[in-house]
Each structure stands twice: as C-alpha cells, then as structure tokens.
Amino acid sequence: MINLTSIDITNKNLVMRVDMNVPLKDGIVLDATRIEACLPSIEHALKNKAKILLISHLGRPSEGNFDEQFSLRPVAEHLSKIINQCCELIDSPESNKIFNTNSDIQLLENIRFFHGEKINSNELGLKLANLGDIYVFDAFGTAHREQASTHSAIEQSKIACAGLLLEKENNFLTKALNNYEDPYVAVIGGAKVSTKLELIQHINCVAKNIIVGGGIANTFISAAGFNVGNSLIEESMIGVAKEILSDGKILLPKKVITSKTFEGENIQEKFIEEIKNDDMILDLYIEKDVYEILSSSKTILWNGPMGVFENKLFEKGTKDISEAIAKSDAFSIAGGGETLSAINKYINSDDVSYCSTGGGAFLEFMEGKILPSIKALNAKDKEG
Numbered sequence: 001m002i003n004l005t006s007i008d009i010t011n012k013n014l015v016m017r018v019d020m021n022v023p024l025k026d027g028i029v030l031d032a033t034r035i036e037a038c039l040p041s042i043e044h045a046l047k048n049k050a051k052i053l054l055i056s057h058l059g060r061p062s063e064g065n066f067d068e069q070f071s072l073r074p075v076a077e078h079l080s081k082i083i084n085q086c087c088e089l090i091d092s093p094e095s096n097k098i099f100n101t102n103s104d105i106q107l108l109e110n111i112r113f114f115h116g117e118k119i120n121s122n123e124l125g126l127k128l129a130n131l132g133d134i135y136v137f138d139a140f141g142t143a144h145r146e147q148a149s150t151h152s153a154i155e156q157s158k159i160a161c162a163g164l165l166l167e168k169e170n171n172f173l174t175k176a177l178n179n180y181e182d183p184y185v186a187v188i189g190g191a192k193v194s195t196k197l198e199l200i201q202h203i204n205c206v207a208k209n210i211i212v213g214g215g216i217a218n219t220f221i222s223a224a225g226f227n228v229g230n231s232l233i234e235e236s237m238i239g240v241a242k243e244i245l246s247d248g249k250i251l252l253p254k255k256v257i258t259s260k261t262f263e264g265e266n267i268q269e270k271f272i273e274e275i276k277n278d279d280m281i282l283d284l285y286i287e288k289d290v291y292e293i294l295s296s297s298k299t300i301l302w303n304g305p306m307g308v309f310e311n312k313l314f315e316k317g318t319k320d321i322s323e324a325i326a327k328s329d330a331f332s333i334a335g336g337g338e339t340l341s342a343i344n345k346y347i348n349s350d351d352v353s354y355c356s357t358g359g360g361a362f363l364e365f366m367e368g369k370i371l372p373s374i375k376a377l378n379a380k381d382k383e384g
C-alpha cells in the first residue's frame with residue numbers, strides 16, 4: 001500500500017475519500033470526532049501546496065435525489081472553522097468548479113446522492129478517479145464497503161494511496177491481528193451474537209479468554225443452560241454459542257443486575273442461577289478473576305458495552321470494564337461507536353492504546369478479512 005507521505009503531492013490535485021459521516025442536529029455537527037480524524041491528511045496536503053477535493057457520505061439518503069437533511073453543508077462549515085479557511089461545497093462531480101476556483105479545499109456533496117455509488121459503478125468510479133491527479137483513500141470507516149468511491153475509484157485511478165488515518169488504522173489493527181503479545185484477552189459485549197459471530201469465532205482461535213457482556217452474554221448464559229427470563233437473547237445463536245462455550249474460553253458473568261423493565265422497575269442483583277421468568281438482565285458485575293485476567297494480559301481487544309449503559313442505572317459493568325482496561329499495561333485496542341462513546345464517558349481515551357474510528361470495518365478487519373478498499377490499494381501498489 002502506497003502512503004500519502006511517500007509520494008510527491010506538491011501542486012497536485014488530490015481527490016480524497018474521507019469518512020465525515022457525523023451526527024447532525026438542526027444543521028449543527030454534534031460530534032466532530034470523524035472530521036477531526038481526517039485533519040492529519042488534510043493538513044499534510046495543504047502544507048505541501050496540494051489542492052483537495054474531499055468526498056464523503058452522510059447517512060442513508062435515497063440515491064439520485066438531493067435531500068437537504070443529508071447535505072454535507074454543515075460539515076463544510078464546521079471544517080472551514082477548524083482549519084481556518086473556507087472549504088467550498090461542490091454540488092456535483094460534473095461541476096466545472098472542481099479544482100478551478102480560489103479554494104484550496106472543496107467538499108463534494110454527499111456521494112450517496114449520485115447514481116452508481118452503492119453498486120460500485122465503474123462509470124462513477126472512473127469519473128471520481130479522473131477528477132484529480134491522485135486518489136487518496138482515508139475513509140477507514142467505509143473500507144469494508146465495495147462502492148464506487150471506496151473501491152472502483154481506487155482501481156481506476158492513475159495513482160492511489162492511503163491517507164494518514166488509514167495508514168494508522170492499518171498499522172495498529174495489524175499489530176492486534178497478527179503481531180500481538182500473549183496472553184491475548186478479548187472483551188466482547190453489545191446486543192447480538194450474530195453481528196459479531198465471525199469476530200468471536202476468530203478470537204476463539206487466538207485469545208486466551210473472552211469476557212462477554214450485554215445481550216451477547218445473555219445468549220451464552222442461556223446456551224449454558226440457565227434461565228434468562230425476558231432478557232435479550234438470540235435463540236437462533238444458541239447452537240453455535242454452545243459449540244463456542246465447549247472450547248472453554250468464554251468467561252460468563254456470575255452476578256448480574258436485573259430489572260422488570262428497561263426503565264428500571266424492581267432492580268435487583270442476582271446470581272445467574274437465580275433469574276426469574278419476568279427478569280431482564282441489563283447489566284453485570286465485573287468479577288475479581290476478570291480484573292486479574294485483564295491486569296495480567298499483554299493484549300486486549302474490546303468491542304461492545306457490558307450492559308444498557310445509556311441508562312445510568314445499568315452502566316456499572318461498562319464503566320468498571322473501561323476503568324480496568326484503562327489501568328492495564330496491555331496493548332489495548334477498541335473499536336465501534338458504542339465502545340468509543342463508553343470510553344469518552346468513563347475514561348481518558350489516551351489510556352487505551354488505540355481507538356479505531358471503524359465500526360463494521362473494525363470488526364471485519366479483526367475477523368482477519370482483507371477489506372475491499374485495502375485490497376484495491378494493495379493491488380494498485382503492485383501495478384505501479
């Protein structure tokens with residue numbers, strides 16, 4: 001993979017695919033983390049007198065229509081403020097303003113407004129690739145999607161390279177995937193086993209222990225033969241959960257927090273043997289053995305909350321596991337939207353070795369898959 005810093009970009013026109021899919025309300029950016037994550041590549045390019053056309057998606061608009069609520073205008077305005085220069089919004093890839101005005105930095109309207117993005121159209125890919133001299137791919141969060149701006153444009157560009165964020169994600173995640181130090185421990189929480197099954201299966205082959213939480217733990221508790229009452233579980237995953245349990249790496253919670261409702265009616269602490277038919281397991285206790293495992297591990301992978309942490313009544317497990325990971329000397333890597341919001345809520349993110357900006361892309365990378373955009377960048381490197 002060619003990196004942005006290893007090629008001469010002076011006076012070149014860079015088409016840069018970024019992930020600026022940020023939460024918005026009333027035209028205001030609510031959380032600018034993803035915009036800020038793109039700054040190293042943007043600043044490097046501007047410092048080297050290159051011109052930039054940024055490409056990003058935002059939300060899920062229907063293709064072929066402009067829809068104000070999915071416009072990137074608030075993102076262009078926010079970016080202009082933080083880089084202290086005007087980022088011009090461009091309405092279409094056909095616009096003759098592209099690289100043709102006084103602006104050093106432009107942002108194309110939501111790429112998902114244009115026909116062909118979703119189906120990885122060669123026509124749109126070629127159009128994007130031909131807009132500039134170099135295609136820079138820096139959108140790690142969408143690197144698992146085979147779409148025109150994340151795949152076809154890379155393939156059809158004259159020169160394609162990885163931006164600084166992609167390079168950093170690739171380096172840290174590769175270390176956790178291939179060059180990790182044992183003992184390796186994974187903390188996997190969140191709602192459903194099915195969305196993380198491939199990750200759990202992969203981790204089950206390499207990790208010493210897997211600490212489970214959330215709805216995922218409920219499914220394993222049920223597969224182990226305990227009553228889980230009204231708790232969120234996935235019936236269809238019980239068979240596969242039993243198989244994974246038989247390898248002996250999953251650490252089930254011993255004590256949990258139950259309620260009759262999500263709002264917190266009749267909250268009780270219970271051992272998993274004591275769950276009644278009308279109980280819901282909404283949080284768990286981190287046991288002494290889990291603290292010991294985390295403090296003696298050399299590598300920790302974390303994805304997913306331990307309970308319904310959005311509600312203060314059920315945040316203890318997620319808060320305690322965050323603090324234990326922050327205290328550990330292990331190389332720790334975390335990813336996923338809910339996981340990063342727990343980190344921001346309970347600990348200093350600098351106490352985790354690396355926080356990935358990816359959700360789906362993070363999971364697929366850590367399952368050992370080669371992401372389509374990375375595959376296309378590698379092929380381009382070999383071609384060149």
Ligand code: AMP
Nearest residue numbers: 190191192214215232281282304307308
């Ligand atoms: P995920 O996106 O798969 O990481 O799932 C995150 C969501 O799982 C969060 O919104 C949590 O509220 C939810 N969650 C965590 N633990 C539980 C639980 N025990 N029961 C129901 N939902 C849960």
